[in-house]
Amino acid sequence: MRCLICVEEIVPKVGWGQFLLPQKKINLCEVCSARLARIDLAGCPKCGRVDAEGVCYDCVRWEHSVQYAGCLEKNVSVYMYNEFAREVVARWKYRGDFILIEAFAGALQTTYHQHFRDVGADVVAIPLSEQRFRERGFNQSDAIIAQLGFDAVDFFKRKDSEKQSKRGRRERMGADNPFVLVGEPRKPVLLVDDIYTTGMTVRHLASLLKMNGCPVVYSLTLFR
Amino acid sequence: MPQLFSTRKISSPPLPATLQLIPEQAPHKWIAGKLLTRREIPLLEEELTALVTGGQVQKVLSIEQQRSGYVCRRCGNNKNYLFAAMPHLACQKECVYCRNCIMMGRVLECEPLYLGSPHYPWPAIAEPCAWEGELTDGQTKAADEIVATISKGDSELLVYAVCGAGKTEMLFPGIATALKYGQRVCIATPRTDVVRELAPRLKQAFPLVSIQALYGDSDDKLGDAQLLLSTTHQLYRFAYAFDVMIIDEIDAFPYHNDTSLQFASKRAAKRDAAFVYLTATPRAKEKKRIKRKQLPAVFIAKRFHGYPLPVPRLKLSPFLRKKLVNRSLPKFILQLIRSHQLGGRQLLLFTSTIEYAHLVTEILKPMYPEITSVHAEDPDREEKVRAFRNQAYRILVTTTILERGVTFPSVDVYVLDAGHVVFDEAALVQIAGRAGRSHEDPTGDVFFFHIGKTNAMLDAQEAIIKMNRLGQQS
Numbered sequence: 001m002r003c004l005i006c007v008e009e010i011v012p013k014v015g016w017g018q019f020l021l022p023q024k025k026i027n028l029c030e031v032c033s034a035r036l037a038r039i040d041l042a043g044c045p046k047c048g049r050v051d052a053e054g055v056c057y058d059c060v061r062w063e064h065s066v067q068y069a070g071c072l073e074k075n076v077s078v079y080m081y082n083e084f085a086r087e088v089v090a091r092w093k094y095r096g097d098f099i100l101i102e103a104f105a106g107a108l109q110t111t112y113h114q115h116f117r118d119v120g121a122d123v124v125a126i127p128l129s130e131q132r133f134r135e136r137g138f139n140q141s142d143a144i145i146a147q148l149g150f151d152a153v154d155f156f157k158r159k160d161s162e163k164q165s166k167r168g169r170r171e172r173m174g175a176d177n178p179f180v181l182v183g184e185p186r187k188p189v190l191l192v193d194d195i196y197t198t199g200m201t202v203r204h205l206a207s208l209l210k211m212n213g214c215p216v217v218y219s220l221t222l223f224r
Numbered sequence: 225m226p227q228l229f230s231t232r233k234i235s236s237p238p239l240p241a242t243l244q245l246i247p248e249q250a251p252h253k254w255i256a257g258k259l260l261t262r263r264e265i266p267l268l269e270e271e272l273t274a275l276v277t278g279g280q281v282q283k284v285l286s287i288e289q290q291r292s293g294y295v296c297r298r299c300g301n302n303k304n305y306l307f308a309a310m311p312h313l314a315c316q317k318e319c320v321y322c323r324n325c326i327m328m329g330r331v332l333e334c335e336p337l338y339l340g341s342p343h344y345p346w347p348a349i350a351e352p353c354a355w356e357g358e359l360t361d362g363q364t365k366a367a368d369e370i371v372a373t374i375s376k377g378d379s380e381l382l383v384y385a386v387c388g389a390g391k392t393e394m395l396f397p398g399i400a401t402a403l404k405y406g407q408r409v410c411i412a413t414p415r416t417d418v419v420r421e422l423a424p425r426l427k428q429a430f431p432l433v434s435i436q437a438l439y440g441d442s443d444d445k446l447g448d449a450q451l452l453l454s455t456t457h458q459l460y461r462f463a464y465a466f467d468v469m470i471i472d473e474i475d476a477f478p479y480h481n482d483t484s485l486q487f488a489s490k491r492a493a494k495r496d497a498a499f500v501y502l503t504a505t506p507r508a509k510e511k512k513r514i515k516r517k518q519l520p521a522v523f524i525a526k527r528f529h530g531y532p533l534p535v536p537r538l539k540l541s542p543f544l545r546k547k548l549v550n551r552s553l554p555k556f557i558l559q560l561i562r563s564h565q566l567g568g569r570q571l572l573l574f575t576s577t578i579e580y581a582h583l584v585t586e587i588l589k590p591m592y593p594e595i596t597s598v599h600a601e602d603p604d605r606e607e608k609v610r611a612f613r614n615q616a617y618r619i620l621v622t623t624t625i626l627e628r629g630v631t632f633p634s635v636d637v638y639v640l641d642a643g644h645v646v647f648d649e650a651a652l653v654q655i656a657g658r659a660g661r662s663h664e665d666p667t668g669d670v671f672f673f674h675i676g677k678t679n680a681m682l683d684a685q686e687a688i689i690k691m692n693r694l695g696q697q698s
Contacts, residue, residue, distance in 0.1 A: 002305050007306065091327075095326045096310075096321070096326065096330035097326050098308065098309075098321070099308035099310070099323070134314070135263075137314065137319075138310055138313070
């Protein structure tokens with residue numbers, strides 16, 4: 001076995017546990033998996049921010065906005081978006097090293113089971129613009145959902161193609177909703193994305209869902 | 225689609241015979257000798273098609289399936305664990321891509337590579353070299369050998385010259401010879417810093433020649449100059465382009481143990497190209513080839529200014545790591561730094577890790593405000609090195625990124641925790657070679673602080689003493 005991230009050979013630990021229990025597939029070395037910081041205790045119950053006590057300031061602001069109050073039940077993230085995560089995401093998403101998604105699979109599934117196994121939600125992907133999709137060759141949110149073992153439900157289309165990450169927070173908040181709803185959500189929905197930064201994207205989608213009769217919207221992101 | 229070449233053995237491959245000459249005035253002359261993905265070619269589909277039909281560009285297979293597995297045609301990777309597949313919606317199937325060269329942009333098996341014809345009429349420049357300095361006897365000997373190798377073509381030469389022998393200058397006559405013949409020359413090195421350092425010197429020496437420097441974030445992106453300075457990574461984008469390939473710091477990380485970089489530098493050169501390798505610290509592999517007379521070599525044991533190399537002094541400092549944990553340095557090292565700072569010299573302080581570099585800088589900053597640290601991921605790396613050279617800092621704390629290829633006129637060199645694995649013999653010899661590089665100040669103090677001597681330290685010391693002895697005899 002080799003580590004998916006650093007490609008170094010993984011030397012498996014040998015102990016009674018390895019001998020007696022069914023083996024989990026290991027695809028990360030100890031160094032790399034230690035550098036990916038799992039979020040085990042989220043500070044903010046709304047968005048999963050780590051360095052907050054109780055509902056964080058950003059979430060309070062969201063709840064005071066007319067448009068987006070109450071549209072997102074909660075966000076849960078798997079890892080902290082630290083320096084190392086930034087590098088790995090850059091290689092995965094922008095350089096296009098698709099297989100790296102498997103490095104996150106185990107932790108992703110665990111997080112899903114802890115928080116969303118019993119909510120009975122449709123799992124919904126974030127659509128990419130046509131141009132971005134052509135460049136990248138894959139949709140990151142589809143790729144994550146595939147790791148959870150689901151078929152993504154398509155509820156949305158995208159209007160324009162400008163990159164979210166190129167805009168500041170204010171611009172993102174003021175921007176028009178770039179998505180259009182194409183289905184009729186009747187069940188709870190779980191939105192899946194790679195990174196929760198300001199929470200704008202998931203709230204754009206959540207508000208559309210809520211307006212059209214969706215009972216409750218959650219989101220699950222790899223990084224926060 | 226034609227295959228580019230066989231990979232049985234990594235050797236200079238034959239060039240597809242059908243490629244046509246690119247006219248001198250052609251607007252797309254930058255494609256000469258390039259191997260690019262579609263995304264890297266800023267042409268409209270019909271323009272590119274016209275070039276392909278005209279025989280100036282050829283489509284080649286990017287990833288080939290052999291009996292033993294996949295082979296990436298761009299980087300030569302044939303390790304199966306460095307390939308992966310992804311569901312590619314454009315072709316409705318799982319497409320294989322190469323993970324080895326993904327930093328240069330992903331290559332999928334369904335996407336061809338475009339090979340630009342290397343046939344281009346480079347100008348023959350009668351008097352290309354404006355450098356008026358004089359070569360020492362040792363330099364002249366090496367320069368003559370280099371000129372002979374380049375004139376002959378289809379051959380190799382290793383120039384084994386001590387740190388500070390003036391390797392760059394001894395290349396000038398050879399480069400000039402190639403340019404007089406109207407040849408295209410590439411100087412490649414594994415280190416970005418070396419490319420940055422060499423570029424202005426070459427531009428000064430060859431004012432009439434088109435020169436570009438290619439590295440990760442360089443401004444010259446086109447790569448259409450007759451004399452190219454490049455990191456070895458950038459050579460993934462070239463094929464059969466150069467008549468002369470000079471590889472500086474051939475023993476440096478990551479080139480020396482990366483077969484795919486070695487493949488790329490070979491592929492970037494023409495089949496009958498002359499190869500010149502430069503190093504101050506050849507690896508066992510090269511030494512063996514020299515010994516077996518498979519690799520012609522020339523040895524220069526003397527620095528250009530004639531003074532011997534500073535011999536490193538080993539200083540035992542058993543509590544070094546413990547002190548660092550307590551955010552301090554051993555007393556005698558602090559005293560040494562204090563007495564050093566009374567003089568006019570600058571200090572290069574090498575540490576084993578980035579963390580230690582930061583830590584040592586923090587410890588010394590209150591006493592010596594003119595201090596900074598630099599490491600590979602430092603966004604201000606280039607700026608800080610330049611500032612140190614301009615005497616804006618008195619002390620520069622650095623990881624091994626500055627072990628080679630850089631020249632500061634008047635520095636002393638300290639290595640903290642010299643027993644760390646990153647400091648192998650070659651690294652230590654190179655580090656010691658940073659001291660005493662100028663004519664005006666040909667000496668310098670080199671200290672290795674350690675918590676126990678390692679073979680690397682002793683071998684480095686011995687190698688330097690040996691070279692000094694040889695230098696005296698010559």
